[in-house]
Amino acid sequence: MSQRPPAHLTRLEIRNLATVKALELDLRGGFSAFTGETGAGKSIIVDALGLLLGSRANTDLIRSGENDLLVSGFWGEDALSRKLTHQGRSSARVDGEVVSLRELADVSQSRLTIHWQHSAQSLLSAANQRALLDQLVASDLATYHAAYRAWQDAAGRLERLRTSGRDRARQLDLLRFQVGELAEAALQAGEEEPLQAELVRLSNVEAISSGAAGALELLSDGEVSAAGLIAEALRALNSPARYDEVLAQLQGELGAALDSVQAVAGELRSVAEDRAPDPEALEAVEGRLGLISKLRGKYGPALSDVLAFQVEAERELAALETDEHDAGSLEAEVDTLRARAAQVALSLRAARQQAAAPLAADLLRVIRELGMPHARLEFELRPLAAPGPHGSDDVSIRFTANPGEALGDLAETASGGELSRVMLAISTVLGAGTPSVVFDEVDAGIGGAAALAVAGQLARLADSRQVLVVTHLAQIAARADWHFKVEKDVEAGRTVSRVRLLSGPERLEEIARMLSGNTSEVALSHARELLAAGEKSATDKKKPKPSKTSLPVS
Template sequence: MLEELELRDLGPIDSATITPAPSMTAITGETGAGKSMLLNALRMISGGTADASRVASGADQAWAQGIFALGERDPLRAMLAEAGIPVDDDGLFLSRSVPAKGRSRSVLCGKSVPRSLLGEVASNLITIHGQTDQLRIASVARQREFIDAYARDDKARESFNQSYEKYRSVCERLRRLQTQESSMRQQADYLRDSIARIDHVDPHDGELEELMDQRDRIEHAEQITSGVEHALAYLDASQFESAEGAAGVGQLIAGAVQSLRGIHAVGDYEQLAERLESAGAEIDDVVFSLSRSLDADGETGNLDSINGRIHDLNELAQRWGPTLADVLQWRDRAKIDVEDLDASPEQLHSLEQERDRLRDEAIARGRALSKARTDAANALSAQVNRELGQLAMSGAKLDIVVTPRNGEGMLDATGIDDIEFLFTPFPGSASLPMGKSASGGELSRLMLALELCAADSSQESDSSQNASAGMTFIFDEVDAGVGGKAAVELGRRLAKLARRNQVIVVTHLPQVASWAERQYVVSKETGKEGTHTTVREVSGGERVREIARMLAGSESKTSLEHARELLHESEIE
């Protein structure tokens, strides 16, 4: 919901701020006063094309900002979070500046963003129905979305989408096998050769490091043996015949421990003995390890054989590594890829059968979806046509045609049908696509009828994710060519739509403006500094006088009484 719209230096308006009502707001004023600038401000923050000619004379830039309230569970929050746009309790801020020269700047909650993102966000908040605006459901995709929302066919669409996704996945795999058969054979041959080479060497994880350690020991065997023997000679001379009778470190420490424990005087001799005893145990462990090392290093091995094995393993690591673990993982993945790349006739035939089965399944579910759309199209057409009769468009009609496709290309991601919204403005006229067969005012009233029907459908099922629920609708020229009782009915229906959505209408009809909860008047004022356009809210007696002016062009007693009566009667029961 739009909570506030502010603009500066846009056309004849130096500055203005409006706070629309949650329900219906009317924008009124004399012709040429500048009401269109408020619409231009909304188009600006909706990502519309920048027009430097709208910058006020003498100003550097035009600027507009809209503040919108979002519900806690509004799906737009997830979209904004993904784009890195923070949204707090103060609302969602959309602003746009258009300089007299240069590029425009789009801002979301204080963060500069591409104009396309501003437009995408605004499309979930604002719908403008006017002659110069693209219709919300002018495209085939939007029309299908509108019908699906009206039909409340979520289950049928989900069922179809699941079937179609399976069908599309198999088609893609089959296409890959068929169109890339030659390159895939080459890839399969390469994978098979690589797998065979790895299997021939038959490495195991960590083997390269083990062999390099073994080679290092062999190459330095004499140095290692000499060093270890000398160390052992110092630590435990009893292991060598040449040192028979010599005391080792362990024996010396044991003697020291015994001597300390023989002291019976006061002191920490017992603690020192325990420390020496602990050191002796550690030295014994070192002696044991060195002895085992000496025995192991005595086994020399074939150095040439080891170097050859290291060479083979290094080649594997360089090609498919960097480690042997990586090589083994690559081989396992390659075996799986070879199975997919081997486009055998049996495999192709099996995939073709699977594709045909899934296609038949998707078409069957598509037919169920198409029936739901057809039923909804018939109901919506009838309901819209009844609304048009109440909106001074007697004889006009909307035909929503759901046409099932045939042939090879009947199935796509949207289903198996084509949808068209065809409008006939008067009896005997040709039925043409929306946007090509009606004036701006007729299109606005047609869109009002559609939005009313969508709102009714949403009200029937609160769980429905109706496309129009909670939107801010802007109507311009909706009252063109309307008067009398039809004008009153037009206002009543706008107010009805405003029960569940926010509605802002630019109107010159008092019978429409009187239904609004809040009214703003755009007027020209001439002073010492020239002529300026102002925007102000009118209420109470001031609003009565504005309605009287719209009725009779004056504030006579009769027109004022008529205005009060009109405002009193303009209430939905």
């Protein structure tokens, strides 16, 4: 039995992306941190994964002097890849098979989520805030959508009936004429090609007959003919064939050949005798082809388009005739469906209200753990004047991180760092939705105790999925199970980025550098404390160490 591929990303390969010449990066489950000095190229990892997710590709990403870039991600034996050329052409593959960019995105987005450096801004959208709550009431929302669509469809039909009677009558007359004309023509799919062939035959009857007569003369009717010569050959073999099996077999084959020639001659005779053109048949074929050409000119460039137009015209005519027939009851139906949608909208509101408080409490619990002990958060439902596509309420998140302050719209009350932590809380409570989740600079605008809290939350999130974090904070890097450093060097006059998996003294020095910019004894001592605290928090985790300790990019 074949094993299922690992749920998380196991390997990332990059070629000619920005300052990367070639990278082969082995990854494990749990929590991985990517650090490096400003400008080292930490974002390259996120950019590469973004290309696999179908993000828009700019040819500026291709390494200077190279013709293309290639990114490949592996989930065990499963492979996804994307290539971009300097001409702007992008190609994608799934397990080696060429696919569209949309198909690549469909596969990768089920496995990987990226929270970009500024993606927390998406929380400021009212639609996205409503969508968070609606994850918990999906069934009620689907019921409402069905009721709303039924109401809107009926209302659309009623609106068409309320348009000018003259316009509707004109449309009916036109459709009836078009449908009648096409029905009378009784077009058949694929009939045009055989008609063209028949037209060619009828237009060349004399040439066909003359050619058949000439062939007939040579085969059987001439003084010297193929049939006569074969018959003489058969007679010549009558006597010797009695003494030789080979000649007897050959004589039999000549006899079969004579039968075939005579059969062909019979067919040719009927063709040769049909010398006179058939004006009526020719006129009928020309008339049919003329009708098809006329209808193609009116309803479509090809016969298939004309037939498709006929189907749609019949559907529209039936709908208009039904509307006319049902005009008396349609208005009452719209009122009934409107009332039904309003009733279901109230049920949706009740479901949202029931889900809102527990969700807000769960989010708030995590947010307070992330260094905002006085934060308050709630989902506010504001009734609309009439039911809309998503119900009869506007949904928004009301938030404050400061004691004594009134709740306000998230966009007005949350700083960039607070917004990032709210996003992290949402990923924790509602789930990232994929086995692997990437955070790009989730630590923007935070430090101190808040940084420690975010680090702890990322570590807890890594208990259930693979977490990859690009960070500049030592507190977060110290909690990672795997610590990668992105470096930039100059080789042969070219800038080259490298990625190394750190361990032991190298990791200690990198944490110290992130803390104070140097590796003084004070910085190293502080780094040891952070690493010791991280190891203490992770004592219950048993993870195998990767086989590689250095993953250079050259």
